[in-house]
Amino acid sequence: MYNSISHKRRKCFLVELRTADMAQNPETDPYSCEKRRKFHLRNVKGDLKTCGNYFIMKFLDLYERHQTKDIRAYMTEVLHCIFFLGNIHKLKIKPIEFFARDVGLQMKKMFPDPFEKYHTHLPTRTPFSILLDAIVRIKGSHNQKEVMDCLSTFLQDLKVPKPNSSTNKYWNHYTLEATVICICHYERTVVEKRDNFYGASLSCKGKDEQKIMISLSCLETWNAAVAHAVSLADNGGVIKLPQTVICRAFKRNWGTGRYYGEPPCSKCINIFQGASFEPCHRKTDKEPTWPYGHCAETESLSKLLNAEQALCQQVEILNNTTNLERDAVVHNAKNTLVSLLQGKNFVLNGNEFQFFAP
Numbered sequence: 001m002y003n004s005i006s007h008k009r010r011k012c013f014l015v016e017l018r019t020a021d022m023a024q025n026p027e028t029d030p031y032s033c034e035k036r037r038k039f040h041l042r043n044v045k046g047d048l049k050t051c052g053n054y055f056i057m058k059f060l061d062l063y064e065r066h067q068t069k070d071i072r073a074y075m076t077e078v079l080h081c082i083f084f085l086g087n088i089h090k091l092k093i094k095p096i097e098f099f100a101r102d103v104g105l106q107m108k109k110m111f112p113d114p115f116e117k118y119h120t121h122l123p124t125r126t127p128f129s130i131l132l133d134a135i136v137r138i139k140g141s142h143n144q145k146e147v148m149d150c151l152s153t154f155l156q157d158l159k160v161p162k163p164n165s166s167t168n169k170y171w172n173h174y175t176l177e178a179t180v181i182c183i184c185h186y187e188r189t190v191v192e193k194r195d196n197f198y199g200a201s202l203s204c205k206g207k208d209e210q211k212i213m214i215s216l217s218c219l220e221t222w223n224a225a226v227a228h229a230v231s232l233a234d235n236g237g238v239i240k241l242p243q244t245v246i247c248r249a250f251k252r253n254w255g256t257g258r259y260y261g262e263p264p265c266s267k268c269i270n271i272f273q274g275a276s277f278e279p280c281h282r283k284t285d286k287e288p289t290w291p292y293g294h295c296a297e298t299e300s301l302s303k304l305l306n307a308e309q310a311l312c313q314q315v316e317i318l319n320n321t322t323n324l325e326r327d328a329v330v331h332n333a334k335n336t337l338v339s340l341l342q343g344k345n346f347v348l349n350g351n352e353f354q355f356f357a358p
C-alpha cells in the first residue's frame with residue numbers, strides 16, 4: 001500500500017533537517033567539533049544532505065503525481081544513488097540522516113532496497129541523469145520544449161543555490177544539478193519521426209566522486225564505443241561518427257532559468273570526431289578543466305548508439321587500433337573503482353562489482 005507523505009510534513013523537513021544537522025554524530029564524524037561547526041556554517045545552504053533531501057522530496061512529488069511502476073523504479077534509483085554518494089562523501093551521511101525523524105523510517109518502509117544496498121551495490125548514473133530519463137519518459141522524447149520546461153520547473157522548485165556572482169563558481173555547494181544537457185539524434189534518409197536521446201553532464205561534486213561515476217559508467221552504462229573513447233582518451237582513444245549524428249547541447253542560465261545553446265568543449269571535439277555539433281565548437285574557448293566523459297555529450301551519444309544498431313556499425317575506431325579495446329577499458333575502470341572505493345565503507349567483493357537494479 002502506497003503511503004503518501006503529507007505536504008505539511010514535507011514543509012517541516014528542512015527546518016528539522018538543519019536542526020538535526022547541528023547535532024554531532026560521533027560514529028560518522030571524521031572532524032573535530034569546531035571544524036565540523038565551521039564546515040556546517042559554510043555549507044548549510046548547499047551541502048549534500050540538504051540538496052539530497054530537496055532532490056528526493058521533489059522527486060517524491062513527481063512519483064506521487066504519476067505513481068507508475070516506471071516512476072517508482074526511478075524513485076528507488078534516485079534514493080540509492082544519493083545514499084551511495086552520502087556513503088562515500090567526506091562527511092559520511094547515512095541514508096536515514098537525509099531525512100527528519102519518522103520520515104526516514106517511512107521512506108525505508110516504502111523503498112527498502114536503497115537503504116540496504118547503498119554500500120554493496122554501485123549506481124549506474126547520477127540522480128540528475130535519472131531525473132532526465134524520468135521526465136523524457138513522462139513527456140516523450142519528441143517533445144523537446146516540454147521536456148526542457150519540465151526540467152527548468154523542477155530545478156526552480158529545487159531552489160538550487162546560485163553560484164558566486166563574481167567568480168561564477170559554487171563555493172562548497174554540493175549541487176545535484178547538471179550544468180549542461182545534450183540532445184542527440186540521427187538524421188535518416190527515411191522520413192519518420194526521429195527519436196531524441198538526452199544526456200546530462202556529470203552532476204556530483206568531488207574529484208573522486210566524478211572519477212568513480214565515470215569509471216562505473218565505462219564499466220556498466222555507456223555504449224562500448226563511447227566508453228572506449230573516454231577511457232582511452234589520454235592514449236589516443238578516438239571514435240569517428242557519421243556527420244548525420246547531430247548533437248545539440250544546452251546550458252541553463254542562472255538568471256532566467258532557461259536553457260541556451262552551448263558549444264562542445266575541445267575534449268568532446270577531440271574524442272567524438274565527425275559528429276555535427278550545434279552550436280559548433282569555438283576555437284577560442286579555454287582548455288576544459290573537467291575530465292573526459294564529464295560532458296553531457298557522452299551520455300547522450302551513448303544512448304543514441306545503444307538504441308541504433310545500424311549506426312553503431314558505422315562508428316570507426318581511430319588511431320592505435322581499429323578494434324574496441326574493451327579489456328583495457330574494463331581493466332582501467334575496475335582499477336580506479338577498487339582504489340577509490342577502498343576505505344570508504346563500500347563492501348567490495350574482490351574486483352567484481354554489483355550494480356543496483358531498481
Ligand SMILES: [Zn+2]
Binds near residue numbers: 264
Ligand atoms: Zn565536452
